[in-house]
Amino acid sequence: MTTEQDKARLYVPAGSAAAGPYALDIGPERAGWTHSALRVVELAPGATHAFATGDSEWIVIPLNGGCTVRTEGEVMELLGRESVFSGVTDFGYVPRDADAQISSDAGGRFALAGAKCERRLPARYGPASEVPVELRGAGGCSRQVNNFAAAGVFACDRLIAVEVLTPGGNWSSYPPHKHDEPLPGAESVLEEIYYFEIDPGAHGAGSALGYHRVSPSRPGGSDVLAEVRSGDTVLIPDGWHGPSVAAPGHDMYYLNVMAGPGETREWLISDHPDHGWIRDTWPGQDVDPRLPLYTAPRPNPAEATS
Known part of the structure; x- marks a missing residue:
């Protein structure tokens, strides 16, 4: 497969995968794989969106604005946030084989991260105060990871989802890594979606860009520079992914959605052998002082005692 063919299949420009009520609608059929999915719905003030979960579990994540999620007799009030660059958000988990409704008094944009799954877990609210905020890397490789639905943090059947924030000028998803082989205890098979937003900052949207690389891990594998x-x-169905490069002056955000066929829900990766050495340099460097861009809010004492 040529690079141009890969890019057309694997690089999805804004608006090119809109369908029905969704500004972005990528499911296993569109992606050519078996599990991972991502939708983005934009709601006008007072609008409502209803959907059936089918054979997939979903997490509703506010990108900007707040909303109410109703499902299975549960009502989850998501406070949300002004933007992905302003704070950690709360979220709502919706199980498979359910009907759900998202409504927003003030309007906003909401991501639905999904994965085909077998188990039907209960609907649950995820407080922003319980999201672990991790600072990963050092120096020019410093980034922030909001591990809201990382494996071992929030219970899902198949779905793994995190947010990554990269200060302008830095590299993240580095060293390049992969998770496309079933290597017990070393690497898990996960289909991955990267959804990007770039902060226009003081310089405007015209220069708000970044670059993302996917290189083949096998002959004929995925090959994209976008x-x-x-x-x-x-x-990213396969291949070494990274770096994600943020242009100077423009912080980069991406939402990672992952799922796969393995019996165990885990994120196990292999570093690219030519670039893994970079990790050995981090202990001697400081984390970028611009990080964290923000932290999780403190728990509400009233909620802790209720």
Whole structure:
């Protein structure tokens, strides 16, 4: 497969995968794989969106604005946030084989991260105060990871989802890594979606861009080098992915959605052998002082005692 063919299949510019009520609608059929899915719905003030979960579990994540999620007799009030660059958000988990409704008094944009799954877990609210905020890397490789639905953090059947924030000028998803082989205890098979937003900052949207690389891990494997802007998406069925490069002056956000066929829900990766050495340099460097861009809010004492 040529690079141009790969790019057309795996690089999804903003608006090119809109369908029905969704500004972005990528499911297993569109992606050409078996599990991972991502939708983005934009609601006008007072609008409502109803959907059936089918054979997939979903997490509703506010990108900007707040909303109410109703499902299975549960009512989850998501406070949300002004933007992905302003704070950690709360979220709502919706199980498979359920009907759900999202409504927003003030309007907003909401991501639905999904994965085909077998178990039907209960609907649950995820407080922003319980989201672990991790600072990963050092120096020019410093980034922030909001591990809201990482394996071992929030219970799902198949779905793994995190948010990554990269200060302008830094590299993240580095060293390049992969998770496309079933190597017990060393590497898990996960289909991955990267959804990007770029902060226009003081310089405006015209220069708000970044770059993302996917290189083959096997003959004929995925091969993409894409300029990414807000609303763009990159699909990663296989291959070494990274770096994600943020242009100077423009912080980069991406939402990672992952799922796969393995019996165990886990994120196990292999570093690219030519670039893994970079990890050995981090202990001697400081984390970028611009991080964290923000932290999780403190728990509400009233909620802790209720």
